[in-house]
Amino acid sequence: MENIVQKTTETVQKAKKAWAVVSLLFSPYVLVAVLLILICLLVGLIVSFPFLLASDQDKLTEVVPNSYVVAAPSQIDADGTLYFWPVPSIARVSSKFGYRDIGEGIEGHRGIDIANGKEKTENQPIYAMAAGTVTLAGSASGYGRAIYIDHGGGLVTKYGHLSAQMDVSVGDVVQKGQRIGYIGVGLVGRSTGPHLHFQIEMNGSAVNPLDYVQPPGADVPVELSYRSMNIPEVLKFLEKRKSALADVNILALIDAAGQKTNVDPNLLLAITGQEQSFVPKKNNHASEIIKNPWNVFGCWCSGKGATLTTEESAVIAAKTIVKLSADRPSGRNPIEWLSAKDNPKGYYAEHNGWWIGVSKYYKVLLDLRGGT
Numbered sequence: 001m002e003n004i005v006q007k008t009t010e011t012v013q014k015a016k017k018a019w020a021v022v023s024l025l026f027s028p029y030v031l032v033a034v035l036l037i038l039i040c041l042l043v044g045l046i047v048s049f050p051f052l053l054a055s056d057q058d059k060l061t062e063v064v065p066n067s068y069v070v071a072a073p074s075q076i077d078a079d080g081t082l083y084f085w086p087v088p089s090i091a092r093v094s095s096k097f098g099y100r101d102i103g104e105g106i107e108g109h110r111g112i113d114i115a116n117g118k119e120k121t122e123n124q125p126i127y128a129m130a131a132g133t134v135t136l137a138g139s140a141s142g143y144g145r146a147i148y149i150d151h152g153g154g155l156v157t158k159y160g161h162l163s164a165q166m167d168v169s170v171g172d173v174v175q176k177g178q179r180i181g182y183i184g185v186g187l188v189g190r191s192t193g194p195h196l197h198f199q200i201e202m203n204g205s206a207v208n209p210l211d212y213v214q215p216p217g218a219d220v221p222v223e224l225s226y227r228s229m230n231i232p233e234v235l236k237f238l239e240k241r242k243s244a245l246a247d248v249n250i251l252a253l254i255d256a257a258g259q260k261t262n263v264d265p266n267l268l269l270a271i272t273g274q275e276q277s278f279v280p281k282k283n284n285h286a287s288e289i290i291k292n293p294w295n296v297f298g299c300w301c302s303g304k305g306a307t308l309t310t311e312e313s314a315v316i317a318a319k320t321i322v323k324l325s326a327d328r329p330s331g332r333n334p335i336e337w338l339s340a341k342d343n344p345k346g347y348y349a350e351h352n353g354w355w356i357g358v359s360k361y362y363k364v365l366l367d368l369r370g371g372t
């Protein structure tokens with residue numbers, strides 16, 4: 001009997017403990033905690049949803065978003081002020097430092113070319129980037145007529161493809177911003193038109209001039225301004241991805257849209273990578289999407305955005321980049337700025353990861369040019 005009573009008591013106690021656990025589970029505190037966890041999960045899912053949608057299946061090498069960006073001159077003159085842009089009347093860099101395609105294959109470019117069409121380039125005056133001593137004023141192998149200035153401290157600037165008319169001669173001491181000569185007339189070397197070849201050397205090695213000087217008031221930051229697309233390599237890249245954009249004519253008109261607006265066509269193509277995964281052929285709507293893979297006017301799928309040709313949408317996308325590039329605060333990444341919510345001109349895309357995806361594809365496409 002006692003045994004039974006004891007057992008019953010034990011059972012009752014067990015039941016009480018179980019009830020305590022159950023009631024704790026359903027207590028308001030636990031319910032609130034569970035609800036909070038669920039809300040957090042839901043918010044996380046909503047926030048990451050566009051990334052999940054837009055993410056590309058292919059694993060591309062992770063890039064540091066700033067790896068190719070020269071946002072502002074990193075070198076300052078010894079007197080603490082900025083160096084002088086050598087052609088104040090021209091803000092356009094027609095060929096960048098590093099590698100470029102000159103039609104006969106890719107070769108290293110030891111400086112930048114500054115040009116803006118024949119009319120606005122020929123005979124434009126050029127100015128010393130910094131104070132120094134003229135060490136050459138005349139013919140120089142590879143640069144036609146040139147002026148070299150030694151600024152001391154291992155820093156030398158070279159100005160090539162000049163007019164015979166010069167303001168300085170060897171041994172002259174020049175001040176920063178002093179006029180030294182003029183851009184030459186006509187075709188020079190293997191280039192396609194008149195330009196200033198501007199080269200900076202530090203201790204004998206060519207360095208990127210854009211680390212020292214920036215074009216004044218350019219519409220598009222120099223990092224995003226026009227440079228040629230390596231169409232054969234880009235074609236191979238797109239064919240590998242079974243992209244509907246793998247078509248020489250489409251790539252040529254993207255390049256043309258870039259030239260028209262001074263926007264890098266590689267950037268335009270990178271945006272189609274982010275917006276449409278380069279339009280896979282297997283997509284049922286591929287033939288419609290390639291007409292507007294930039295989703296200008298919101299979407300390729302409806303309204304005005306569904307009425308465009310590839311050429312029209314490429315130009316509109318490029319013009320949008322020009323517009324959005326304005327008013328970029330110094331130090332802001334130029335691609336991030338295109339979709340920044342604090343950009344007073346608006347933003348390219350709604351979701352915050354857009355620029356990271358675009359930067360990733362842009363880096364890949366620029367690498368196809370054979371250099372950095």
Ligand SMILES: [Zn+2]
Pocket residue numbers: 095109111112113196197198
């Ligand atoms: Zn050059």
